[in-house]
Amino acid sequence: ITNDDVINEYEFDDIESMLIKADLGVDLSVELVEKLKDKKIKSSQLKPFLKEEFVNILNNAPDEKLKFDKNKINIYFVVGVNGAGKTTLIGKLANKFKKEGQKVLLVAGDTFRAAAEEQLDIWSKRAEVDILREDKADSASLAYRAIDSARKENYNVVIIDSAGRLQNKFNLIEELKKIKNVIAKKIENDNLETILVLDGTQGQNGLNQAMVFNEAVDISAIAITKLDGTPKGGIIFSIAKTLKLPTKLIGIGEGINDIKEFNKDEFISALFD
Amino acid sequence: SLSEKLQQIIASTGKNSTLTDDNIQDALREIRRALLGADVSLNVVKSFISSIKNKVVGEKVVESTNPSQTLIKIVNDELTNLLGEKQAPLKLDTNPSIIMMLGLQGSGKTTSAAKLALKLKKEGKSPLLVALDVYRPAAILQLKTLAKDNNIDFFSDENNSDVVDIAKKSLEHAQKNNNTVLIFDTAGRLQIDSDMMAELMLLSHNFKINEKLLVVDSMIGQAALEVALDFDEQLGIDGVILTKLDGDTKGGCALSIVHATKKPIKLIATGENIVPLEDFHPDRMANRILG
Ligand SMILES: Nc1nc2c(ncn2[C@@H]2O[C@H](COP(=O)(O)OP(=O)(O)OP(=O)(O)O)[C@@H](O)[C@H]2O)c(=O)[nH]1
Ligand SMILES: Nc1nc2c(ncn2[C@@H]2O[C@H](COP(=O)(O)OP(=O)(O)OP(=O)(O)O)[C@@H](O)[C@H]2O)c(=O)[nH]1
Ligand SMILES: [Mg+2]
Numbered sequence: 425i426t427n428d429d430v431i432n433e434y435e436f437d438d439i440e441s442m443l444i445k446a447d448l449g450v451d452l453s454v455e456l457v458e459k460l461k462d463k464k465i466k467s468s469q470l471k472p473f474l475k476e477e478f479v480n481i482l483n484n485a486p487d488e489k490l491k492f493d494k495n496k497i498n499i500y501f502v503v504g505v506n507g508a509g510k511t512t513l514i515g516k517l518a519n520k521f522k523k524e525g526q527k528v529l530l531v532a533g534d535t536f537r538a539a540a541e542e543q544l545d546i547w548s549k550r551a552e553v554d555i556l557r558e559d560k561a562d563s564a565s566l567a568y569r570a571i572d573s574a575r576k577e578n579y580n581v582v583i584i585d586s587a588g589r590l591q592n593k594f595n596l597i598e599e600l601k602k603i604k605n606v607i608a609k610k611i612e613n614d615n616l617e618t619i620l621v622l623d624g625t626q627g628q629n630g631l632n633q634a635m636v637f638n639e640a641v642d643i644s645a646i647a648i649t650k651l652d653g654t655p656k657g658g659i660i661f662s663i664a665k666t667l668k669l670p671t672k673l674i675g676i677g678e679g680i681n682d683i684k685e686f687n688k689d690e691f692i693s694a695l696f697d
Numbered sequence: 698s699l700s701e702k703l704q705q706i707i708a709s710t711g712k713n714s715t716l717t718d719d720n721i722q723d724a725l726r727e728i729r730r731a732l733l734g735a736d737v738s739l740n741v742v743k744s745f746i747s748s749i750k751n752k753v754v755g756e757k758v759v760e761s762t763n764p765s766q767t768l769i770k771i772v773n774d775e776l777t778n779l780l781g782e783k784q785a786p787l788k789l790d791t792n793p794s795i796i797m798m799l800g801l802q803g804s805g806k807t808t809s810a811a812k813l814a815l816k817l818k819k820e821g822k823s824p825l826l827v828a829l830d831v832y833r834p835a836a837i838l839q840l841k842t843l844a845k846d847n848n849i850d851f852f853s854d855e856n857n858s859d860v861v862d863i864a865k866k867s868l869e870h871a872q873k874n875n876n877t878v879l880i881f882d883t884a885g886r887l888q889i890d891s892d893m894m895a896e897l898m899l900l901s902h903n904f905k906i907n908e909k910l911l912v913v914d915s916m917i918g919q920a921a922l923e924v925a926l927d928f929d930e931q932l933g934i935d936g937v938i939l940t941k942l943d944g945d946t947k948g949g950c951a952l953s954i955v956h957a958t959k960k961p962i963k964l965i966a967t968g969e970n971i972v973p974l975e976d977f978h979p980d981r982m983a984n985r986i987l988g
């Protein structure tokens with residue numbers, strides 16, 4: 425392509441391919457390419473135009489960072505499907521808050537899966553934070569007691585793990601609603617962030633996940649993991665567009681420091697790599 | 698659904714609902730859209746569409762009395778054929794045999810290892826679950842718990858970080874314990890992580906592994922193609938286990954993986970509870986993808 429040249433049909437196909445391969449989904453990819461054609465974008469304008477379009481799509485969601493006020497109790501309720509990376513994200517987030525001088529309490533809310541509590545316990549030791557865990561406990565009552573503890577013992581960060589669940593499992597989603605209701609009733613002047621953890625390697629089913637989880641427990645933040653792999657996590661675009669949910673965190677590895685605040689420009693630039 | 702959309706396309710030409718050059722293009726575009734929406738990888742979709750196009754031209758769809766139905770049948774049949782023969786069995790013909798579970802992080806290897814052990818037990822084998830994930834917090838405890846809860850023999854070497862050494866010891870244990878099949882559960886890894894891929898190659902060189910099974914989360918997106926190809930090219934996989942099919946994802950990765958690697962999907966997982974892994978049925982998968 426020579427600078428300022430008109431983009432030809434093959435090149436439009438390449439652009440569409442890049443978008444589809446980044447998991448933006450066929451509808452959004454086709455829509456963006458149609459826009460390029462309608463506006464007769466020249467090849468030299470291509471990248472800046474696309475970048476601006478991506479920013480516009482993400483701006484359908486509120487432009488927010490992860491809620492945090494050091495003078496309040498900040499509660500983070502972490503949910504998502506099986507294996508998405510919830511427990512690992514909590515370990516990383518706990519470490520980050522601890523390094524910033526906060527007093528953190530983890531809640532081993534996955535009382536179902538083999539070794540789930542032990543896994544979070546190991547992360548709590550790595551991050552050097554406290555953990556509330558109890559064999560055979562009910563997740564909702566653990567969350568309730570954790571918030572009580574936080575008030576009495578001056579924790580200002582409480583991060584609640586939950587068991588992975590597929591969005592089409594009616595009973596499991598109902599259970600999650602119950603836990604959320606208990607948390608919501610217990611909140612006084614505290615901050616609450618309900619974080620949906622999405623596996624960055626997954627495809628279009630992620631939109632369906634976000635829809636169901638949002639309808640069930642009011643998601644306030646998306647965390648997208650495993651972006652250290654080859655997938656680009658393009659599903660967050662249709663989530664921002666359709667559900668107006670903001671992405672606030674990204675996971676970029678299995679180590680305790682492999683967590684970053686979501687940055688639109690960095691994320692968008694990575695799409696072109 | 699795809700069949701409804703195809704019916705609309707053909708009906709919209711108004712010409713006694715026959716298939717013309719124009720609406721064939723529209724129909725193919727709709728099929729492409731359905732496959733991409735189902736997360737079939739783009740390059741696989743392109744080659745699938747071109748083979749469908751040849752079949753449409755070659756099979757007198759144009760003269761059929763119900764072109765949209767004929768078209769859907771061609772697509773479904775082609776998809777079913779590509780997804781492979783029903784029930785490609787596990788080749789466990791040595792004593793003992795070794796199965797190695799491998800794949801990306803969180804795909805369901807540990808859970809599937811226990812389910813595979815149950816399946817083998819039902820078939821009269823004596824499986825030994827071997828914990829070779831020395832990285833993930835509580836990974837060994839996770840497999841140990843699943844083994845204990847389901848009466849499956851288990852081997853681990855808790856303070857050993859050398860997977861080849863642990864595997865050697867597990868073989869010795871298997872001999873003493875009369876286990877006929879060892880199932881190696883390995884850590885999740887990225888196919889682009891050369892150190893972690895080297896670990897799998899080391900295991901592969903040190904032991905005769907009868908079945909290297911790539912465990913894939915059925916929700917995986919476009920990356921399915923390159924992930925499967927990469928694991929296969931670096932290690933050589935014998936088959937695939939597709940997990941979390943109790944979800945509502947279309948699972949188009951099944952087509953990408955089989956089409957690209959020519960390796961079969963041997964088993965599927967459809968839930969969190971430890972029950973025997975089930976056989977893969979290509980016709981059911983085709984219906985699910987086109988749903
Ligand atoms: N490469 C990579 N791996 C990750 C990342 N986040 C999590 N993982 C890995 O993904 C796997 C699953 O992580 P978990 O934290 O157990 O996921 P989960 O959502 O809590 O899983 P369940 O509780 O079983 O639903 C583990 O092997 C993690 O190390 C990431 O950002 N990058
Ligand atoms: N619903 C459902 N959940 C599943 C299925 N298979 C595994 N899981 C769940 O998915 C999550 C991850 O499973 P694991 O077996 O820990 O996955 P893994 O591949 O061993 O993970 P790493 O070792 O961290 O790479 C757990 O919550 C499992 O219970 C399945 O077929 N259906
Ligand atoms: Mg977890």
Ligand SMILES: [Mg+2]
Pocket residue numbers: 806807808830836883884885
């Ligand atoms: Mg595992």
